[in-house]
Amino acid sequence: MQKTFKNEKILFAEPLFQCDGLAGFTRSELYENAIHRTLRINQLKKEHNWTQEDFDIAIRCLNYEVGFVIHLSMFIPAIERLATDDQKAKWLPLAESYRILGTYAQTELGHGTNLMALETTATFDPRTDEFVLRTPQLSSMKWWPGSLGKTATHAIVLAQLIIGNKNYGMNPFMVQLRSLEDHMPLPGIIVGDIGAKLGANSNDNGFLILNDVRIPRENMLARNSKVTKDGRYIQTSTNKANYATMVLVRLSIIRWAEDTIKNGSLIAIRYSAVRRQSSLQAGGPEMQVLDYQTQQYKIFPSLAASYALFFTYEAMMKEYEIAYAQIMRGNNQLLGQIHGQLSGLKAFASDLVTYELEMCRRSCGGHGYLKASVVGETLLHTLPLVTVEGDNTVMYLQCARYLLKQIAKALAGQDVDEPTSYLKKDILSYTCPVQKGEHCTNPNYLLKIYTQRAHSAIASVARQLQFDLESGKDQSSAFNNNLVSLVQAAKAHCQLCLMKNFVESVSALERTCSENLASVLRQLCLYFGLHGIVTASGEFLESEAIGLQQLEWIKAEELKSLAAIRPNAVALVDAFDLHDQTVMSALGRYDGNAYQHLFEAAKREPMNQTQVPPAYYKYLRDLIKGQPLAKL
Numbered sequence: 197m198q199k200t201f202k203n204e205k206i207l208f209a210e211p212l213f214q215c216d217g218l219a220g221f222t223r224s225e226l227y228e229n230a231i232h233r234t235l236r237i238n239q240l241k242k243e244h245n246w247t248q249e250d251f252d253i254a255i256r257c258l259n260y261e262v263g264f265v266i267h268l269s270m271f272i273p274a275i276e277r278l279a280t281d282d283q284k285a286k287w288l289p290l291a292e293s294y295r296i297l298g299t300y301a302q303t304e305l306g307h308g309t310n311l312m313a314l315e316t317t318a319t320f321d322p323r324t325d326e327f328v329l330r331t332p333q334l335s336s337m338k339w340w341p342g343s344l345g346k347t348a349t350h351a352i353v354l355a356q357l358i359i360g361n362k363n364y365g366m367n368p369f370m371v372q373l374r375s376l377e378d379h380m381p382l383p384g385i386i387v388g389d390i391g392a393k394l395g396a397n398s399n400d401n402g403f404l405i406l407n408d409v410r411i412p413r414e415n416m417l418a419r420n421s422k423v424t425k426d427g428r429y430i431q432t433s434t435n436k437a438n439y440a441t442m443v444l445v446r447l448s449i450i451r452w453a454e455d456t457i458k459n460g461s462l463i464a465i466r467y468s469a470v471r472r473q474s475s476l477q478a479g480g481p482e483m484q485v486l487d488y489q490t491q492q493y494k495i496f497p498s499l500a501a502s503y504a505l506f507f508t509y510e511a512m513m514k515e516y517e518i519a520y521a522q523i524m525r526g527n528n529q530l531l532g533q534i535h536g537q538l539s540g541l542k543a544f545a546s547d548l549v550t551y552e553l554e555m556c557r558r559s560c561g562g563h564g565y566l567k568a569s570v571v572g573e574t575l576l577h578t579l580p581l582v583t584v585e586g587d588n589t590v591m592y593l594q595c596a597r598y599l600l601k602q603i604a605k606a607l608a609g610q611d612v613d614e615p616t617s618y619l620k621k622d623i624l625s626y627t628c629p630v631q632k633g634e635h636c637t638n639p640n641y642l643l644k645i646y647t648q649r650a651h652s653a654i655a656s657v658a659r660q661l662q663f664d665l666e667s668g669k670d671q672s673s674a675f676n677n678n679l680v681s682l683v684q685a686a687k688a689h690c691q692l693c694l695m696k697n698f699v700e701s702v703s704a705l706e707r708t709c710s711e712n713l714a715s716v717l718r719q720l721c722l723y724f725g726l727h728g729i730v731t732a733s734g735e736f737l738e739s740e741a742i743g744l745q746q747l748e749w750i751k752a753e754e755l756k757s758l759a760a761i762r763p764n765a766v767a768l769v770d771a772f773d774l775h776d777q778t779v780m781s782a783l784g785r786y787d788g789n790a791y792q793h794l795f796e797a798a799k800r801e802p803m804n805q806t807q808v809p810p811a812y813y814k815y816l817r818d819l820i821k822g823q824p825l826a827k828l
């Protein structure tokens with residue numbers, strides 16, 4: 197599935213990219229190693245004439261265990277999206293050659309979600325033609341930005357623009373943080389690392405206090421709005437255009453989610469094919485645990501999710517490219533659509549994979565709790581995806597807000613955006629397409645069920661909101677009264693998007709691939725659809741997209757499809773084409789020698805580098821020999 201990286205051999209021939217040692221690294225070592233890696237990949241890029249795409253794939257091959265993640269994923273894209281052509285000409289070459297190292301400093305100690313409430317100010321001083329940046333109190337300090345702690349020389353700081361006594365809202369400013377001579381913080385800047393996290397500890401997420409730091413007027417990123425020398429504010433685009441970098445990263449999160457769940461399902465499936473435990477027949481040979489229906493039930497959702505997210509990322513990438521090209525030409529028509537779609541899908545993708553990764557970890561039994569299994573470590577790295585770039589609940593609510601607008605248009609007989617075109621249908625004329633058991637094997641029928649459920653969830657919450665407003669509730673309490681249903685409606689829409697992308701991508705592939713391959717993919721797609729209905733059966737029933745009889749058929753078909761997928765499960769994860777050095781798991785090796793690799797990992801454990809531990813001489817010796825213990 198991943199485009200085969202022709203340079204994989206070159207990459208993994210380097211000791212630096214042989215990852216077995218990382219488990220014992222301290223934070224400082226992880227941090228240093230990550231920077232070392234990015235610089236070496238850059239050298240390899242030059243030495244072997246790699247394209248930017250090759251470079252990006254190299255980073256994926258290393259599971260993003262590299263430095264400068266925010267520099268590459270946010271700082272440079274923010275300059276591209278928020279700066280004028282002159283500003284780009286000045287900063288992009290410096291950033292692209294790592295002569296300046298950047299971060300995206302938006303979140304504060306007191307506020308991450310509510311951007312309107314950010315407290316950092318950039319006050320225009322017309323006497324000196326400068327902005328004065330200030331974080332006025334404890335809660336205003338920037339807190340979380342990646343690479344801010346120890347690395348960044350520059351930050352794109354999001355601050356409230358103040359001219360005279362008027363606040364013109366959040367705008368982006370380029371602020372130099374550290375000297376380019378000796379890396380010391382510049383006057384007025386207090387900066388540091390926020391401390392160890394549950395995962396992703398090679399990244400120095402940081403804090404930043406700005407005490408009246410002066411920057412030239414030209415350092416306001418002015419593609420969407422600017423301040424003239426005489427202090428006039430000129431806005432050339434919607435103020436939401438300054439949120440463009442977040443939209444891009446939300447798209448990337450779908451890809452990161454896909455990458456992590458591919459790792460998890462690969463480890464769980466390969467290991468379950470190796471692991472034997474018990475038997476269903478008295479005295480019979482021990483079974484591969486992958487043959488237990490319960491094990492398949494635990495792991496195959498992550499296999500199906502890997503493919504569903506792959507197809508969804510590909511589809512969303514195309515949608516994004518069209519929207520981005522328009523936006524860069526000054527046409528914001530698709531801004532609302534792409535924001536609504538990506539807010540929801542970012543949340544759905546990260547929710548899905550964090551849940552399924554834990555199932556993968558459990559499916560590896562006790563060994564899944566070992567660091568060497570890597571599946572737990574992957575989960576810890578992935579957990580922040582539900583929070584970064586907008587907490588998932590808040591992102592679902594953004595998606596729901598978009599869906600409400602679309603349904604209002606549909607009800608008024610106006611055109612709606614293509615991804616919500618189903619809202620134009622007559623919801624009451626629906627008849628469930630599954631009228632007998634065998635109908636459940638048709639993914640297009642399942643798609644109709646998903647469509648009806650999403651339509652019904654959106655229509656129902658829209659009606660309830662309308663009712664609350666008409667009963668005298670004000671706008672905000674009517675909204676608060678319906679938040680849970682709004683989130684459910686957004687989830688229903690996102691689940692439909694995944695199913696639709698899966699069905700459509702498999703149909704497209706059917707035209708070019710062998711019938712054998714097509715039938716395997718069709719089976720997985722079918723399973724994805726059946727499983728999604730069963731896990732949210734209450735909502736599908738409530739929406740009357742299915743009845744109890746259909747649920748019974750769908751449940752039976754879901755179980756049948758587990759057995760149908762089983763023979764191809766290992767091949768389906770092998771098809772990810774992930775190198776052992778990418779997956780790094782003792783349990784999930786291609787050669788299937790899980791026990792041998794676990795033992796090798798144990799032998800490398802730093803605790804095992806001496807036979808007798810120092811604690812023996814300090815405590816155990818006297819204890820064992822019955823000597824009186826020294827005062828402890």
Ligand SMILES: CCCCCCCCCCCCCCC/C=C/C(=O)SCCNC(=O)CCNC(=O)[C@H](O)C(C)(C)COP(=O)(O)OP(=O)(O)OC[C@H]1O[C@@H](n2cnc3c(N)ncnc32)[C@H](O)[C@@H]1OP(=O)(O)O
Pocket residue numbers: 259260265300302303308309310311312342396436437439440442443445452455456459531532535574577578580581583584585586587590594597
């Ligand atoms: C094995 C492989 C492993 C790989 C794993 C790798 C994992 C690595 C893990 C580490 C992660 C590292 C990278 C993380 C980087 C993270 C960076 C960040 O987190 S940066 C900070 C991000 N912050 C946010 O996302 C803040 C969230 N809040 C918001 O976006 C907004 O405040 C809001 C959308 C919640 C509300 O907007 P606001 O303007 O404050 O409110 P209004 O009500 O006035 O506006 C709503 C209005 O605006 C429209 N809108 C909102 N956003 C956008 C947008 N982006 N584009 C277009 N339009 C937008 C919205 O639709 C509403 O429109 P309306 O017409 O009024 O309905």
Ligand SMILES: Cc1cc2nc3c(=O)[nH]c(=O)nc-3n(C[C@H](O)[C@H](O)[C@H](O)COP(=O)(O)OP(=O)(O)OC[C@H]3O[C@@H](n4cnc5c(N)ncnc54)[C@H](O)[C@@H]3O)c2cc1C
Pocket residue numbers: 266300301302303306307308309310339340341342396401580583584585586587588589590593
């Ligand atoms: C690993 C990591 C890396 C990060 N990197 C960066 C970075 O590089 N740059 C940067 O600027 N930031 C970064 N962040 C910050 C991140 O963007 C924020 O943490 C995120 O946007 C959530 O905001 P918050 O922490 O303020 O959560 P809060 O908004 O305080 O959320 C707390 C709870 O309140 C709920 N809630 C909040 N508002 C609402 C609402 N309106 N309606 C309903 N419920 C609500 C949420 O659902 C959540 O349950 C990073 C964070 C992490 C964890």
